Amino acid sequence: MTITAEVFDQCLQNEPRAQEALYQAYASRMYGLCLRYTGSRMEAEDILQEGFIKVFQHLTSVHSKEHLDGWICKIMINTALTHYTNQLKFKNDESINFDTFDTTISEDALSKLSYKELLRILQGIPAGYRTIFNLYVIDGFNHKEIGEILGIAESTSKSQLRKAKITMKKILTRIL
Amino acid sequence: MGQSTNNNSGPGKNLDELFRDAIGRQEFSPSPKVWKNLNWKLLIRELAHFNFTNVPGLALVSATAGLLIIASMTFWALRPNSSPSTSATTEVPASSVVKPSIQQIISVKPETKPPSMAGKQVAKPLSETKRLTASNNTPVRKPAPAGLIAANTRIENTLTLSSEPKSPGITDQAVTTKRESVATIQAMDPLEFSSFDFTPSVDTISFVRSGEVFKYVRENAAVASFFSANFGIAPEMELYRSGGSTTREFNYWANAEFAYHFSRFSIHTGLGLGYTYDEGIYRMQYRSNDSVSFYKEVVGYYTDPADPSKIIYITRNHSIYDSVTHIADDRTRNRYTYLQVPLLLGYTVFESQKFCLGIEAGPAISFLISDKKALPYIDIPNGRLIQLQDNTPSKQFTNWQLWVKLSIEYQFTRNWGIVVKPYYKYFLTSPSQSGENGSPSAQAFGVDVGIQYLFGRKSHQK
Structure with missing residues (x-):
């Protein structure tokens, strides 16, 4: 799961084909991460989509391609947490004793x-x-x-x- | 999820390891529609964030050149012929022509009136009035409705047929055995004139060509001017971009606009009353007593009857409560009212009997005249509020914008019409104050739909 330096550079220039290549390289793993943080596939797909939009928006803040893996993970986790905090706060499940x-x-x-x-x-x-x-x-x-x-x-x-x-x-x- | 099922955990692994190893780096295939939606959103984001600063210079130059070419071609295609035709007249040998003086030509009476020759032996003048029609090298001008003389431009073509000397007792006009071929252009569209010369320096020009004398008369200034007013409503979508994220707001405007039109140009101003709303963002920090653990109290014991060497304890669970800090968010709806004053310069690109297409552009200023903020709903059972934080971005009292409008008018009576104006606003100063991510940039799209009244008719029939 990696992309070439050329694809990375093209992503920085908002090249659509390069963006799709980056998405295809990381989508499966990030979707697995999103599924862990959510209760349904639909929510996970929303987070995945939102997360990748942030990835493409802020890609210029990544210093090199080597840091991309961890950076995307961090973006996805933050997106999932934002999604969670927007939906509900720490509510105890009263049905569990x-x-x-x-x-x-x-x-x-x-x-x-x-x-x-x-x-x-x-x-x-x-x-x-x-x-x-x-x-x-x-x-x-x-x-x-x-x-x-x-x-x-x-x-x-x-x-x-x-x-x-x-x-x-x-x-x-x-x-x- | 696509992947095959496999067993991941072996004996000895605890719950944490089990989950970490089994699903920690597990991959699942998302549905293809995710990329489709993502791709579409990226495209919309690019379009929404379009401005002239993030466009390469070459693209700007190319677009400008393309627009100029298209505009020139459109103008040339739509432009009616404004030059008079002279080829419809009879050619006469130059030797037989006596050139009358300019004075004579100007003194010619209105074209439909034959010279008065009562009691005189004169050659019968061949007067005729006709519209200047198509020539071999000039496009046809549509005849205007009778009685409408807008630009009041007339071309008189006087042709001398012979050079007979004057007979005694015959007036200068009567003696002239000439055929007057007077062509009149009536209801010449002022826009055609305005395309070239708004204020011609002379009103009458005469000249001779191939034995024909032409008189070129402009009786009045060709520039039409009038006022108009329109009242409309405009739903509008406003986009804020801050810190990499884009938020939307919907605004609703009621606009009263007044305009002064002169020829193809117009100047617009007015008042708009706008209603908009956004989310009030509040974060509450509160403390409550929650059950965080428990312990078992031994309340009795007895010996196992089956195995006397074992003791069975009777226990009772007790919860342990602790003071726990919570953070919760709440959203409210804030309502705002704005007053806006635009000052736009308009240009009519195309105009016909019923339709008018134009563009308008210019600055506008908006004032925040009232705001109503709803308080957050706080419901904390068994707890107490520690802090209430208002994270709602504050609105600026004034903000400047740059507007571009496309104006589409349809006149259904002489004075009344409907007008539809799709528009784009670019906010030169942000409507919201700077937050953590700096000052948000904003732009808006909307459609102004309303009715229009023309004070004073336009120069041609509506």
Whole structure:
């Protein structure tokens, strides 16, 4: 998944064919990222589209082609977070009683799950939990960074992550 | 999602690793319509952000040259012939021609009136009046409706047939045995004159060519002038560009415009009352007591009857609450009223009996005369508000714009008509104050639709 320096230069000049080449090179991976942050394919496609518009708008701020990969990822994550913050804030799912839940799951059972099923589980949890789970577990941000990104307290990030995991395990228990 | 299903996790991996490894870098194919929509949006963005500063110089020069060529060709194609024809007359040998003096020619009476020769032996004058018709090398001019003399330009063609000497007792006019061929152009379109010369320095020019004497008379100035007023409404879409993102607002205007027309040119001004709205952006920071964890309290125990060596504890869950800070956004609707005053210069590109096509351009100024801001809705159960931040960009009191309008008029009576004016506004000063991303650039597109009344008729029949 890479583009040539020539394509990169042409993208800087808003050349449509080069823009399409860049899109085709990164679309699949970025769409996977968007799916993780959203609850539906439609939302993910909206974010993907919006994210790529930002990519093409601000491409001149990328110093070299080598930094493009991480930069596009960052743009997509930021777009997904903007999408999330525009839609809803950290609302607790009242239907889940975290206090009475047993979190023991067999690891052998987990191994039977496909990535599609795991993605559906992730998409099935509330958006606030999903966002923090994605940022912390998959994209590698720490709680302090998440707090700064989302404008929340570090402790909030921790508690939301914990609730996210409990919710996911509950769903997993039902499946397995 | 297109990809085949596979198992990703093995024994020993915890939940975090499971998800990280399974879906962390998983790729999925988006639907093809995403690129189609994206491509379309990129095109619209390019068009929306078009201005003369981001166009290469070569493209600007090419476009200007192309426009000039098209405009010249259009003008040449639409331009009626304004030069008189002289070839419709009878050619007479030069030797038989006596050139009358200029004085004689100017003294010729109106063309339809034969000379009065009562009681005199005179040659019967051959007078005739005819319209100047098509010649071999001149396009046909359409005859104007009778009774309309707009430009009042007349060409008289006087041809001398013989050089007989004057008989005694015969007046100068009567003695002249000449055939007067007087051609009159009536209702000459003033626009044709205005294309070349708005204020000719002389009103009468006479000349002789191939034995024919021509008198070229302009009785009045050819420039038509009148006032007009129109009232219209204009829905408008305004585009703001700030920090790489574009936002839209919809404005609605009620316009009263007054114009003074002189020949092909016009000057327009008036008042417009506009209504617009945007989103009030608020961020609330509040603190509430939320359940963040729990603990189990042992309330009793007993020995497992099946296995006396085991003790079974009876527990009860207790929630732990903590004060948690939340941030929430709220959107409201703010309403604004503007007053605008344009000053535009217009030019009529094409004009016919009913239709008129023109362009107008010039500056305009807008004033913010009122604003109504809605307060955000705050509902915080079990919490308290810490901070309320208003992130709504403030509106400027005045802003300057540059307008370009395409004017399409249709006169359904002599004085009344409808007018449709698609227009483009470029904001020289932004309507919103500078934010984090600097001052937003703005432009707007709209269509002004209204009725028009002409004070004083135009020079030709409407």
